[in-house]
Amino acid sequence: MSLIVVGSMAFDQIETPFGKSDRIVGGAATYIAWSASHFVTPVRQVSVVGGDFPQSELDALAARGVDLDGVQVMKDRKSFFWSGRYHMDMNSRDTLETQLNVLGDFNPVVPDSYQDSEFLMLGNLAPAVQLSVIRQLRRKPKLTVLDTMNFWMESAMPDLEKVLREVDVLLINDSEARQLSAQYSLVRAAREILKMGPRYLVIKKGEHGALLFHENHVFVAPALPLEDVFDPTGAGDTFAGGFIGFIARSRNTSFENMKSAVIVGSAMASFCVEKFGTLRMQELDRAEVDSRIRQFIDLVNFDIDLLG
Amino acid sequence: MSLIVVGSMAFDQIETPFGKSDRIVGGAATYIAWSASHFVTPVRQVSVVGGDFPQSELDALAARGVDLDGVQVMKDRKSFFWSGRYHMDMNSRDTLETQLNVLGDFNPVVPDSYQDSEFLMLGNLAPAVQLSVIRQLRRKPKLTVLDTMNFWMESAMPDLEKVLREVDVLLINDSEARQLSAQYSLVRAAREILKMGPRYLVIKKGEHGALLFHENHVFVAPALPLEDVFDPTGAGDTFAGGFIGFIARSRNTSFENMKSAVIVGSAMASFCVEKFGTLRMQELDRAEVDSRIRQFIDLVNFDIDLLG
Numbered sequence: 200m201s202l203i204v205v206g207s208m209a210f211d212q213i214e215t216p217f218g219k220s221d222r223i224v225g226g227a228a229t230y231i232a233w234s235a236s237h238f239v240t241p242v243r244q245v246s247v248v249g250g251d252f253p254q255s256e257l258d259a260l261a262a263r264g265v266d267l268d269g270v271q272v273m274k275d276r277k278s279f280f281w282s283g284r285y286h287m288d289m290n291s292r293d294t295l296e297t298q299l300n301v302l303g304d305f306n307p308v309v310p311d312s313y314q315d316s317e318f319l320m321l322g323n324l325a326p327a328v329q330l331s332v333i334r335q336l337r338r339k340p341k342l343t344v345l346d347t348m349n350f351w352m353e354s355a356m357p358d359l360e361k362v363l364r365e366v367d368v369l370l371i372n373d374s375e376a377r378q379l380s381a382q383y384s385l386v387r388a389a390r391e392i393l394k395m396g397p398r399y400l401v402i403k404k405g406e407h408g409a410l411l412f413h414e415n416h417v418f419v420a421p422a423l424p425l426e427d428v429f430d431p432t433g434a435g436d437t438f439a440g441g442f443i444g445f446i447a448r449s450r451n452t453s454f455e456n457m458k459s460a461v462i463v464g465s466a467m468a469s470f471c472v473e474k475f476g477t478l479r480m481q482e483l484d485r486a487e488v489d490s491r492i493r494q495f496i497d498l499v500n501f502d503i504d505l506l507g
Numbered sequence: 508m509s510l511i512v513v514g515s516m517a518f519d520q521i522e523t524p525f526g527k528s529d530r531i532v533g534g535a536a537t538y539i540a541w542s543a544s545h546f547v548t549p550v551r552q553v554s555v556v557g558g559d560f561p562q563s564e565l566d567a568l569a570a571r572g573v574d575l576d577g578v579q580v581m582k583d584r585k586s587f588f589w590s591g592r593y594h595m596d597m598n599s600r601d602t603l604e605t606q607l608n609v610l611g612d613f614n615p616v617v618p619d620s621y622q623d624s625e626f627l628m629l630g631n632l633a634p635a636v637q638l639s640v641i642r643q644l645r646r647k648p649k650l651t652v653l654d655t656m657n658f659w660m661e662s663a664m665p666d667l668e669k670v671l672r673e674v675d676v677l678l679i680n681d682s683e684a685r686q687l688s689a690q691y692s693l694v695r696a697a698r699e700i701l702k703m704g705p706r707y708l709v710i711k712k713g714e715h716g717a718l719l720f721h722e723n724h725v726f727v728a729p730a731l732p733l734e735d736v737f738d739p740t741g742a743g744d745t746f747a748g749g750f751i752g753f754i755a756r757s758r759n760t761s762f763e764n765m766k767s768a769v770i771v772g773s774a775m776a777s778f779c780v781e782k783f784g785t786l787r788m789q790e791l792d793r794a795e796v797d798s799r800i801r802q803f804i805d806l807v808n809f810d811i812d813l814l815g
Contacts, residue, residue: 287691383595386734407715410732419729419806424718426694449812458809492811498727499807501766503800504757 202447203313203340204231205245205332206322206436207302208252208270209279213432213475214295216287220430223476224256226279227322227346230433232265233480234440234467235320237488239447240264243313245332247305250274259481268310273301289428289472290405309335318447319343321366322436326351326358333365342452344368344443345397346435349375363396367452370401370439385410386417399454401442401461403435411461413454420461421498423469423491430475434468437480441467466491510755511621511648512539513553513640514630514744515610516560516578517587521740521783522603524595528738531784532564534587535630535654538741540573541788542748542775543628545796547755548572551621553640555613558582567789576618581609597736597780598713617643626755627651629674630744634659634666641673650760652676652751653705654743657683671704675760678709678747693718694725707762709750709769711743719769721762728769729806731777731799738783742776745788749775774799 206228213220228246235242243266248257250273261267280298285291307328319340321329329345345366351359352375363369369392377383380391389400389412400412406428411418442464449456469491473479514536521528536554543550551574556565558581569575588606593599615636627648629637637653653674659667660683671677677700681693687703688696697708697720708720714736719726750772757764777799781787 384734384736386732404715407712408727408729417732417806418809419716419732421716421727421729421807424694424725424727426692428692455810459811462809462811496811498725499729501726501770502763503767503770503804 201241201243201316202235202239202318202320202443203243203245203269203309203316203332204228204235204320204322204440205307205329206231206324206346207279208244208246208248209281209302210251211432211476212280212282213430214282214284215289215430216285217427217429218475220475222280224253225281225433225476227324227436229256229260229477230436230471230480231320231322231440231443232260233263233477234437234471235444235447236263236265237467237483237485238441238444238463241266243269243310243316245269245307245309245313247271247273247301247307249276249278249301252278266312268312269308271308276301283432285431289431307332307335314338317341317450318443320439320443321345321362322439323348326355326362329362330358330365333362341450342367342443342446344370344439346370346439347375349378352378360395366397368399368401368457369397370403370435370442372403372405372435376400376402389417399457403438405431405434409438409461409465411457413457416454418458418461420458420465421495422465423494423498425469425472428472431472433477434471437471438464438468440464462495463492466495509549509551509624510543510547510626510628510751511551511553511577511617511624511640512536512543512628512630512748513615513637514539514632514654515587516552516554516556517589517610518559519740519784520588520590521738522590522592523597523738524593525735525737526783528783530588532561533589533741533784535632535744537564537568537785538744538779538788539628539630539748539751540568541571541785542745542779543752543755544571544573545775545791545793546749546752546771549574551577551624553577553615553617553621555579555581555609555615557584557586557609560586574620576620577616579609579616584609591740593739597739615640615643622646625649625758626751628747628751629653629670630747631656634663634670637670638666638673641670649758650675650751650754652678652747654678654747655683657686660686668703674705676707676709676765677705678711678743678750680711680713680743684708684710697725707765711746713739713742717746717769717773719765721765724762726766726769728766728773729803730773731802731806733777733780736780739780741785742779745779746772746776748772770803771800774803
């Protein structure tokens with residue numbers, strides 16, 4: 200039950216058709232850690248922040264059981280910053296501004312104390328950085344999960360191809376799957392992507408749920424139909440955290456268990472969008488998580504009599 | 508186990524990014540009848556065709572157990588004709604041409620022999636025509652299901668509002684649900700629509716599956732991830748046919764059974780898109796139907812242990 204999480208810890212500023220946030224704490228590894236910590240601790244974080252990153256946020260993560268030994272703090276520099284504006288569908292978005300800051304030359308160092316970890320979650324980051332973490336581990340994890348995005352397909356495809364060959368599970372969204380495979384049909388896209396390295400592929404479709412592909416098998420997970428989506432930022436990372444957290448806790452990497460992990464990821468993501476930033480993730484308790492997972496069971500449960 | 512189906516029987520001409528059909532037989536009631544006849548017979552058809560409608564097609568339906576007493580044949584006139592072109596997503600489409608022909612002044616007559624029917628499926632047609640059929644029935648059906656589309660929301664909303672007050676279940680797609688309710692969130696849209704008359708609402712989302720709403724309950728049905736969608740025309744009608752056919756056969760109008768009916772409708776629709784027109788529906792046998800429904804069970808089935 201030991202999990203390494205790699206990714207950004209950063210600031211976001213978000214506009215939606217319904218509101219606008221201040222500069223708030225975000226970043227892939229932040230969301231993943233909050234989400235995974237509901238299932239497994241310690242979460243061993245590998246990231247980099249500037250001197251502007253609030254100590255209170257680091258303390259809150261530490262209190263949740265997140266090990267910050269692998270988080271570099273560059274006192275005289277600034278944290279990664281992203282701002283974006285969501286469209287009406289709350290799924291597509293435009294980037295308004297990106298300041299790489301400390302992430303521009305991030306050289307991750309995996310602490311010795313992390314070396315016995317069984318599970319590795321590579322959050323969205325430059326593929327070269329993800330690869331560096333894989334290479335630093337002396338023992339191959341039981342399961343390595345990768346998140347990435349279209350930006351890296353366009354700017355660092357050779358590195359991304361190398362990382363893909365080293366991972367077990369790839370998590371991407373539908374438009375990224377289409378871009379990576381050059382196939383419109385997601386079934387065809389999955390077949391192509393499963394040739395690139397990963398044995399499992401999760402395609403996230405936002406409000407339309409998620410698909411899990413493995414060999415010739417496919418599993419469809421619903422999204423919870425929500426009255427309001429307040430802020431989708433971090434939903435994919437929160438999904439990833441629930442997914443790997445559940446697997447790390449159960450230490451079961453079978454396809455059957457991965458289906459459950461997709462449901463757990465979807466349940467965690469459904470919380471994330473209810474408030475701006477990590478707010479909802481921070482206040483969440485175990486009873487709410489269990490009750491939401493039960494809602495997902497009810498959502499898809501049916502009992503059909505095949506007619507004679 | 509008696510079902511009345513009302514709707515068009517017509518010609519379509521279809522273009523997709525992958526091919527183009529000749530002028531082929533289509534129409535809402537044609538697809539509904541083919542699909543429903545796998546579950547219940549007789550299917551009692553109410554429609555109108557011109558002298559150009561192939562006798563062989565009528566014979567094929569009759570051989571499937573479709574009662575054509577309520578189908579008016581206007582020998583000297585032409586059948587309804589629609590042609591359209593699908594976009595790359597195979598979900599949105601442009602109408603290229605519509606010739607109302609016999610449908611322009613269709614005055615449906617429900618034969619006396621249909622009067623004992625327990626179930627009524629109102630396929631997409633002018634709301635005034637749908638209302639006329641409802642008014643002709645001397646006994647209220649156990650369940651009345653309505654399909655409609657955005658065209659009638661724009662051109663015949665007062666009539667549509669009247670029909671909505673008379674039906675139990677409304678089947679529409681996601682963009683139509685948004686238009687009818689003036690709500691973007693489908694959960695909010697469902698709440699508004701359930702105030703307009705129907706006690707059940709099915710929102711069809713094409714490749715993203717379907718949602719069933721009733722009071723405060725929601726059920727999510729997956730779509731089968733397909734390698735290729737050849738022709739989506741009639742998929743919604745085929746869904747409707749499987750849905751009402753399954754309910755009519757089981758004579759069970761509970762919410763629990765309606766969930767199964769949504770799965771059956773989704774399974775039938777997944778066949779429809781595999782070939783142009785009704786071809787796939789005509790060659791389908793019972794074993795294939797059962798096996799496809801089993802695929803849907805596997806698609807969403809998971810067994811989760813809530814962690815202590």
